Amino acid sequence: KAEFEELAEKLVKINIMTELDVDLLARYLLSKQAYLALTNRYMKALSTGSGGQVEKLSTMQDKAFKQCQSAARELGLTISSRCKLVIPKKEEPPASKWDRFKCG
Numbered sequence: 001k002a003e004f005e006e007l008a009e010k011l012v013k014i015n016i017m018t019e020l021d022v023d024l025l026a027r028y029l030l031s032k033q034a035y036l037a038l039t040n041r042y043m044k045a046l047s048t049g050s051g052g053q054v055e056k057l058s059t060m061q062d063k064a065f066k067q068c069q070s071a072a073r074e075l076g077l078t079i080s081s082r083c084k085l086v087i088p089k090k091e092e093p094p095a096s097k098w099d100r101f102k103c104g
Contacts, residue, residue, distance in 0.1 A: 003026060003029060004026065004029055007029075007075075007077075008022070008025060011025070011075065012074070014077050016075070017075070021075070024071060024074055024075060025071075025075060027067075027071050028068060028072055028077070029070035031064055031067040031068035031071055032068045033070075034064040035061065035064040035065050035068050036065075038057060038060050038061040038064050039061055040056055041057050042054065042057040042058060042061050045057055057093075077090060
């Protein structure tokens, strides 16, 4: 939850994320969690020499990584995706000849 709120705050601050994107951020975090859990299981299997288990976990880990990477790319969380982002800018209305008469 803390990571979700931290990332959401950063993405909202730079005008990339809206409330419509919360499910994508949640999917990113779930796939990241799955990837990390599978990586731990894979490393344990490697250290114990469980050949069949290593191959199965490697495949599962790879799928979780690809899901995580895909969501990260969509959210602008990778270096290459940030380079491609066009962050919307707030446009100021053009100056009017009447602006100098405004109060405040």
